[in-house]
Amino acid sequence: MASAPRSRHGDSDDRGDAAPVISLRGAAVSYGERVVWRGLELDVHPGEFLAVLGPNGSGKTSLVRALLGRQPLSAGTLTVLGRPAHKGGRHIGYVPQQAVLSxxxxxxxxxxxxxxxxxxxxxxxxxxxxxxxxxxxxxxxxxxxxxxxxxxxxxxxxxxxxxxxxxxxxxxPRILLCDEPLLSLDLHHQRAVTELVDARRRSHGTAVVFVTHEINPILGLADRVLYLARGGHRIGTPEEVLTSASLSRLYGTHVDVVRVHGRVLVVGAPDETAAPPHHASPGTHEWDGVRS
Structure with a gap:
């Protein structure tokens, strides 16, 4: 098993070789013949902030559902806090997407x-x-x-x-799962929500899995990025994953990653909800608080 990744922020380096709170081995999720993602090898350790990125339809919410015990894997294994994922697991906090309420x-x-x-x-x-x-x-x-x-x-x-x-x-919670918690929020409230989540991580060593279309509000917080697309994925630090070379290999077509005034702009990534992957047309994902 790989040792725990070192924090980018200098406050979680004492994790050492602590056992991961989430572990996936050869994991896959499929719906019929459609493979959402597969071959996922991932450990998330106490105190780690993992950002999960990717276009609509890439399986980000499917990952959260699997971690919550609501979505069975099509292949591979998943353990959460040392046991198979199951519904209603204690010590797992869940922040869902915004819902319209009467x-x-x-x-x-x-x-x-x-x-x-x-x-x-x-x-x-x-x-x-x-x-x-x-x-x-x-x-x-x-x-x-x-x-x-x-x-x-x-x-x-x-x-x-x-x-x-x-x-x-x-x-x-020992694990905090956040599924698109920033949707429909202005920049002020995006900052407030991300600060609340990060404060818990820092004070209690809670692992954070943060699904988002909007990487820039958490760019300075994320230790690693899991980028899902076209049934494939990339895992690494933001500096390793959010590059033109990395995302071009992932999509199988040329993708530009532009950094402007501290913001990240991904240009040319296919829109996976517009057409099947091999027919997908280039698009633009603005990771600056605007939906991609």
């Missing part, structure tokens, strides 16, 4: 956070002082105390994602 939805922010503590159970639960204090501490930690009693459907996108991060942190 303004009449009765669930309040504090109740959503509480679900992270005692599960999505709607029968009567004891309202102990310890649980109330824990919920209040989490809401304060994510900056959501002022709207703790507001129905979630009335919150802005940024406010809602703060609460979702709080819900995920309530599980005291």
């Amino acid at each position: 303004a009449q939805a009765p669930v309040r922010a504090r109740e959503l956070v509480r679900f992270g503590i005692d599960g999505h159970r709607f029968w009567p639960r004891p309202r102990t002082g310890a649980v109330r204090r824990r919920v209040d501490e989490i809401l304060e930690a994510v900056g959501a105390s002022e709207y703790a009693d507001v129905p979630v459907g009335l919150l802005s996108g940024g406010e809602r994602q703060r609460v979702r991060v709080g819900q995920a942190l309530a599980t005291d």
Whole structure:
């Protein structure tokens, strides 16, 4: 087994040879005859921040579903915290994609956070002082105390994602899975959400798997990148993966990676949702907070 990758940030180097919290060997996901990705060999260690990139249809959400125990592999093996992935695993926090909620939805922010503590159970639960204090501490930690009693459907996108991060942190996670948590957020709220996630990683050694179309808000945080495309993948540091040579080999066509004022722009990558891979036409992916 490969040793733990060294952090780019200097605060996780004590991971040493700690056992990985996620391990995939020869892993593949297919839907019928369509191979989403295969041959995936990946270890994620405590305190590591892994960014998962790629165009629509490349299997990013399928990876998250597999880690959550909701998507079986077509081949290979997957262990999470030393055991096969299974639904409802403890110590796994999950921040989902933004969902449209009715303004009449009765669930309040504090109740959503509480679900992270005692599960999505709607029968009567004891309202102990310890649980109330824990919920209040989490809401304060994510900056959501002022709207703790507001129905979630009335919150802005940024406010809602703060609460979702709080819900995920309530599980005291050793792994934090974030599936496109920055979609539809402005730059201010993107920064706030990424800072919350990174703060947990730094303070508790929580491993972060962060699926995103928008690499630039987390470019300075990611230790490694898993780039999925056309059934293939590349794994390495952002400097190793986000290059013209690396992505051109992955796509099998010329791709330019341009860095402008600290932002990354990928030009010429096929759009995998527009046509089958061998008919895909070149496109542009702007990794600057704009959907690719």
